[in-house]
Amino acid sequence: MEHRSSGSSGQARQAARELVLNVDRSEESDGWMLSYLDLLTLLLVLFVLLLAMRGVVPQENASASTLPTSSAATAVMVSPLTLAAMDRLSPVQAVPVSTTGVLPWLAASPTPPPPWQMLSTTAASDSRTPARVDVQAALAVMIPLQNIVLPTEEETPSDEVMAMDHRLAGIEGVQVTRERERTILRIEDRLLFPSADIDISGQGSVLLxxxxxxxxxxxxxxxxxxxxxxxxxSNDRFPSNWELSVGRATAVLRYLSRGGVKASQLRAIGYGPTRPLAGNDTETGRAQNRRVELVLSPGRPRSASR
Structure with a gap:
């Protein structure tokens, strides 16, 4: 009985071996396509998942951009300041602001340092950083400067002017000075007029x-x-020093015109006591202030004055 069963099992093994050896090679070559299709299916599913995840990011960004702004937030525009001006600013007490509608990670972040401290630290760490310019402050400084006339270098007087100044300086009682291009002949009133009068004296006629x-x-x-x-x-003839100064200037002008100086070159001005040379507290100072000045300004040629 046992011999018969062992013989039948051997026959079965032999039949299985022959079945494996006789398998058709064409059927065995088509078996790999199943695994390949599975791999393609997995890759397709992975690609679809990636596309789905990518589409979620813009929606999150869009929702973040539509967050309601806090009603306590206020936009403030300030003019630019120089670094030196920011260093002088004193710290300002922070005003509490409602964090409603603000992202949690922003509300939990530490308060940044004041801007003037950040700028000071940056400027100290990098000396090559160019300083910021306050345009409005610069304009405020520049506009008044446009109204200031800087003194120019005096021109060297011509030989003709120098010769005339030398001639005038040789006349006793006449003080000759130059201011820029003008020549000023200064004569004390006692050499031309009697006290409180406008009639030229004999001494004054000789001088003129x-x-x-x-x-x-x-x-x-x-x-x-x-x-x-x-x-x-104050008298009937001269109510004030204005009339006295104008009368004396006019008297000298008429004398020069009668002496041959063209009237078109002459003009008379009375300044009264408004342009003193010295203080009026002493007799010497008052004597210097009582004067007649001939101011010579180069200009028109003679042909233009005819």
């Missing part, structure tokens, strides 16, 4: 006659200016 040759050769404008001290004068 010595000035006439140089003044007739001068081509520019001659301004005759009368000045007084601060003492009050």
């Amino acid at each position: 006659d010595r000035l006439l040759p140089a003044l007739k050769d001068f081509d520019g404008e001659i301004s005759v200016e009368g000045h007084t001290d601060s003492r009050t004068i």
